[in-house]
Amino acid sequence: MTQIWVEQNYTTMKPLKKTNMQKIYISGKITGMVDEARILFDKAEIKLKEMGFHPINPMNLPDNHDKKWTSYLKVCIKAMCDCDSIYMLENWRMSKGAGLEYFLAKKLNMDIIYESQK
Numbered sequence: 001m002t003q004i005w006v007e008q009n010y011t012t013m014k015p016l017k018k019t020n021m022q023k024i025y026i027s028g029k030i031t032g033m034v035d036e037a038r039i040l041f042d043k044a045e046i047k048l049k050e051m052g053f054h055p056i057n058p059m060n061l062p063d064n065h066d067k068k069w070t071s072y073l074k075v076c077i078k079a080m081c082d083c084d085s086i087y088m089l090e091n092w093r094m095s096k097g098a099g100l101e102y103f104l105a106k107k108l109n110m111d112i113i114y115e116s117q118k
């Protein structure tokens with residue numbers, strides 16, 4: 001199995017010490033590309049399940065609210081806070097919401113895993 005590296009202390013990387021079925025929140029751009037985002041998030045969910053994680057896909061969270069961006073973000077942040085780590089899709093830097101999720105994950109000392117590691 002491939003070694004997974006996570007960000008630690010803002011600058012260094014460490015090997016992930018994963019427990020069974022660790023909950024991981026998927027973060028990336030959704031606004032303005034909902035159909036494409038569905039595909040990207042679903043692919044990430046499948047990949048993370050295959051790696052032994054319990055992924056939380058924000059595309060599948062309840063949306064019985066007023067459909068405003070802030071309402072979606074509140075639901076997503078609540079779900080993310082129940083996770084052990086966060087998985088940043090390649091496009092996360094193009095998203096205001098994913099940027100906020102990243103900032104919060106850092107402040108909460110969550111493991112941060114990136115879709116692409118070059």
